[in-house]
Amino acid sequence: MGQGTLLQRISQLVVVGVIAGLLVAALALPAVGGMGITARNVASGFLDMPSQLETPPPPQRSTIYDREGGVIAEIFDQNRELVDIDDISPVMIDAILAVEDSRFYEHSGLDVSGTLRAAIRTAGGNTEGASSITQQYVKNVQIEAATSQEELDEAREETIARKIRELRYAVALEQRMSKDEILEGYLNIAYFSDGAYGVESAAQHFFQVPASELELHQAATIAGLVRYPYLYNPRFFPEQTTDRRNVVLDRMVATEAITEAEAEEAKAEEMDLDLDTPPNGCVPSDQPFFCDYVVQEIEQDERFGPNETERARWLRTAGLEIHTTLDPQTQEAGQKAVDKWVPRKNDARKVAAQAVIEPGTGRILGMMQSRNYGPDESKLGETSINFVTDADRGGSSGFQAGSTFKAITLAAALDKGMPFSTSFNSPSTTTVSGQVSCNGGRLESWTLSNAGDSNAGNHNMVSGTKSSSNTYFAQLQARAGLCDTIKMAEKLGLKRADGTLFTENDNTLANSSFTLGSEEVSPLRVANAYATFASGGVYCEPQAITQIEDRQAGTTIDIEPQCERVIDEDVADGTSYLLAQTFNGGTASSLGIGRPAAGKTGTTDGSAAAWFAGFTPQMASSVFVGDPRGPQQHPLRNVRIGDRYFGVVYGATIPGPIWQETMRGAHEGLETEQLASAPGKFGSTSEPAPPRNDDDDDDEDEASPASDDGGVPNVVGMSESDAVSALEAAGYVVNVSGTTVRSSESEGSVAAVNPNPGTRLPEGATVNVFLSSGGGRASTDDAPGGDWYPVTPAGPITRGDGD
Template sequence: MVGVSAIAGLLVAALALPAVGGLGITARNVASGFLDMPSNLETPPPPQRSTIYDSEGGVIAEIFDQNRELVSIDDISPVMVDAILAIEDSSFYEHGGIDITGTMRAALRTLSGNTEGASSITQQYVKNVQIEAATSQEELEYAREETISRKIRELRYAIALEQRMTKDEILEGYLNIAYFSDGAYGIESAAQHFFGIHASELELHQAATIAGLVRYPYLYNPRFFPEQTEERRNVVLDRMVATGAITEAEAEEAKGIPLEVDLSTEPNGCVPSDQPFFCDYVVQEIEKDERFGPNETERARWLRTAGLEIHTTLDPQTQQAAQDAVDKWVPRTNESRKVAAELVIEPGTGHILGMAQSRNYGPDESKLGETSINFTTDADRGGSIGFQAGSTFKAITLAAALDEGLPYSTAFNSPTSVSVSGQRSCNGGTLATWTPSNAGDTKSSTVHNMVSGTKASSNTYFAQLQARVGICDVMEMAERLGLKRADGTLFTENENSLANSSFTLGSEEVSPLRVANAYATFASGGMYCEPQAISTIVDNQSNTTIEIEPECERVLDEEVADGVSYLLSQTFNGGTASALGIGRPTAGKTGTTDGSAAAWFAGFTPQMSSAVFVGDPRGPQQYPLRNVTIGDRYFGVVYGATIPGPIWQETMRGAHEGLEVEQLASAPSQFGSTSPPRQPEPEASADPAADAGGVPNVVGQSESDAVAALRAAGYEVNVSGTRIRSAQPEGTVAAVNPDAGTRLPEGATVNVFLSSGGGTAGAPEEDDEHWFQVQPATTPMARADD
């Protein structure tokens, strides 16, 4: 009784001071204490959904804690305003923040044992602001507590708020912050969620329905309690008649309209996105970047409540081309469980243009074709611990060699296998003798220089080039180019890496993101740029815009970068990438790891750099790319040019459509001649019969003669349907794979390619995208060298 009297005295004293003069000093003292209470309530914009956009303004995803979109009072249907005022606070435009009559009535009813609310719209707005401003569970409970103290605070804030905000501003804030049931916060989201229209388009029966939800959002949820919702709607309509907002006839007509809501589920987060892995990468970029908040919790809250407009670098054309390519060559639900992942990046900016992999986004790793791991990136951004990159790392050795001034003519005798000893690690230790091998069993040695060694992707050549340069220098070059292990450690700090002689052959576990960006450094003339997924963030809560500029620095002399680009361009000219041209200048490198555990292709034009990985996320060594059926295609062995190469080719073709053709740099003169090395004269054998064997040289022969000769030598023959440009007459044999002279086990398959005439040897026609599907039926190679 004393408590209720105190509240009544406080309300009368605070709200009607001229009328309480006869109540004595107690009311005046209470009023004085009430007015001395803190009254400066901050009213920031309420939490709203953030949107991630691609580079052309297309929506990638919306992310939110509360589904809310703010609108101005002018963009709300007038009948909606009438409905909410009628049911919640009909005297809103007359009182000073508190409905005195209603509050006194509620106090008296509470005194008699019947609890009744009496909050004006201003008071409700105050309560919601305090709830949304809470940053801890304690603050939230403080804002929601059912106590006299909380009610007094709201009253004081309401009076002060009415003195600094207009009625329309308060009503606009209330309609934007109120919860309207079923996950819809704010009037715009409610209109879209329940009726699929904007708040400005609401009609009478719709407005009355939404207005009726505020009091008890769960009880009147039309998804679960449609009958109660319709009854509540009709109560609102009756109240609108009582306030004079509508006529009885209008109310009856509205009551006759069946309650039909068009409930929609707003997609929230990355799972429903068409680009889920890129979306997840953007989310992690924000949550883990100290520029966006003092800790990860604050950054996550900012992302989900600040109504951010996050503009990204993702190019929809490139993304679509990449996704189509990886899905075509490695279907998402392939029974072999292999995965293809591709990253496309822009040289000179670091902008990520495409990020695709052949998996659906989801948490159930045991479900075929589903994963939440982003295989294109490092572990700290939602990726894996990486995969061995194979011969794509040979480009790093080339960069280190040219950086130290070695010429293109640097040559080594490059036999089938070679022993390399005396290499010293970055920690000063001496590495054990290493004996790398090439593919096959060639019968004589071949001398390679940088040009021919790159074309042939000779393991034994690059092993010796790495030894000449110094393995530590090669590792340090890799780090200059932004490469590091996908687990986050640097090569020069990782004990396993320091003891790894086969660094040049790509035995380190890395991500496609790092490989693509290293190759982009060559394409940009030696400018390294940090990978960047976000270009601009507009913060609608603070009305600020954050421009994120590329972070670039020169890490290579331009001549060195151009020199590597030239060497890598030669792989498309009779080298391991001969069939992978896209009709414009390109440079790149195939990569297949030891035992065909993983296959790669990395390459670039002046406008884009891309790296493609194909392998088995369960463990490439345990589940290699040998004797596998992927989709409806069987592969005896998957090399870098078998699947990753065509994925890269189709992606780059699609991504470059409509772009001007730009030239790669020519070979810098400072590195000398690009001519092939002079080969040693073959030594005559004491026993002529000893020189026989291996794949016969059938180049220039007719198809029938070549097939007969190869079968006579004990091999199976596959004649490719793809004809390649060649100096040989049309219809004759232009090339065989493996090369003539290679010793293979009896019964192995030799691939034969016929000439289309009118061209240079080793250049397959670009219009056939299936050239590399054919693989040997048996696998004679202990180590791939592409």
């Protein structure tokens, strides 16, 4: 400290000491003679200064909990947890009083002798502070209350004016607060170094014990940090910290709080710090993307403050207890499945994202994706984008949803009163004309083809849904009306992930291929639309938060589900019935979960993205798999994801198993509930008879070889090449597994196929072939149960969104 600064500091202390002395004299002595009059005048002017200092609780940690009370994350500007003075160790109180204000319980906020003593010691070269604990508390309150840099600078300035203001506030506080209340406030607001604010957080941070269990050497260490938190930071300056602790112990001896023997014993204790800083924010959370969604919900919701800045400050300073909808069992099952099928650091840079919703409430039970949460998008396996949700909640601009949108077309058709038997000749390729957008504009003719495992032929709603025929659904959309189909999607809460409705800018957004999922949406919106079917037509806004307890304000905000009926129950139940048929010989045949379920696969044009959406009465989920760099530029073709190679990925290839494993795990322990039966008003649920194969028919009208009654050919015992030829001739994609199985068939020949011979599958479906290693009788248990690697199907990929 320079000589000029030192002299200025001395003069300030002397002046403040004189003022304090005059105030005490004026308040304690009668006005006799000139000196008394002067003192009384000084006191009168001083007492006329503003004295009302608000003392709100200081900033605290906010905590986000799952639905079972487990901690998801803590979020804070300052690591602080408030504690009552009765829950602070007596030795901690003795230590802080000894080193900071030994006369605290004797003075009235102004320690005149302490101020004068500090001035004398500073003049002698030993700089010493002069503030009482009450004055220090006042200063900290003003710093925490500052809302601008100007106010903050004013609270910290080294001037006589600031000292006098503190004195005035201190006098006022001593008149309206008890000593214990002031000391409690001080110990909760003080900064104790290394990011620990308040004595409770300091005790936890430095010694992993609550403030109530601090021992003498620990309390002396913490008390010594207050004066110069940075100089005495134990992390960086352990020797200075130890020296300062010993000073505190000596002061405690001087104040007779402890004996010399106790002080020496405490000095002999090793510092032995085990710094434990609580994780702050969503990055270190085990559920980071759900955590981020909760943060976004608070910061974007006008119910929680006038602007985003105020809402963010409230979240990080008010000590909120935020109770959420996240179900730990569902989250664990879903994250495990996502990570298994699409590892976080896969070299193909594909991502899987999944949302799980509770029908009838909109509560988000799980939110998973195959990425670590972090800001470096160039780092493999890391992102801060929540691909599960919309852009306004930290998500992306969405992804085309493929044939999951066919469920919307079904609902629109049933809403028009069409029966299940509504049939169309649905060849491999067709042209649809005459579609009209919501603004009345007539769209150009649309030519499309089936893709993937879609079946051609004569279809009604039941068989068309089972086989996911593009050409059937294009005609069904035209019959129901493109605009009505789009409006049905919006009734179900669907909109583009960028926030725009499908009916906005109609000429730009409305398009013929709506039923094939050509719009970019988020998994959360798709899952919630399917939850509306599961709930019998009641739509609920997605909900992540059920209650917020504001400990600072002493208030509680309960958040109830926001639900309304948007479609008739019969329409919802009819759609559910049709979607349930996909598990019965349809595109989801291998994805059952051992209880009633309904669902739909989805693969976009060119296998850019793959989806699965489905539900039970208790849960609805949708899974997306694709490439966030651009699905069209980086499709799901000829890719290795983790240790699996895929020629092409369909909705049933990766999204389906993720959904299946998630739902199985999430439903463990839950009672089995039935889906609604088919409403009688929609008529027969029978499928149409398969078309007749006539040589004179056009190829587009022929049933595919995979639709023949024989199903999967029995190729067991054949050579690999003969088996592949037979299966491909039947219209199937063949995957020869690298895993051999023990079998009585000769080594190298076919030991087993999956699905079994005779199983009827849609055209383009994958049949897995397992070769024999010889050495014994074949067993179906020897074939891996679903861990197979599909390859590119024979022939070109056809136009249109498939599955």
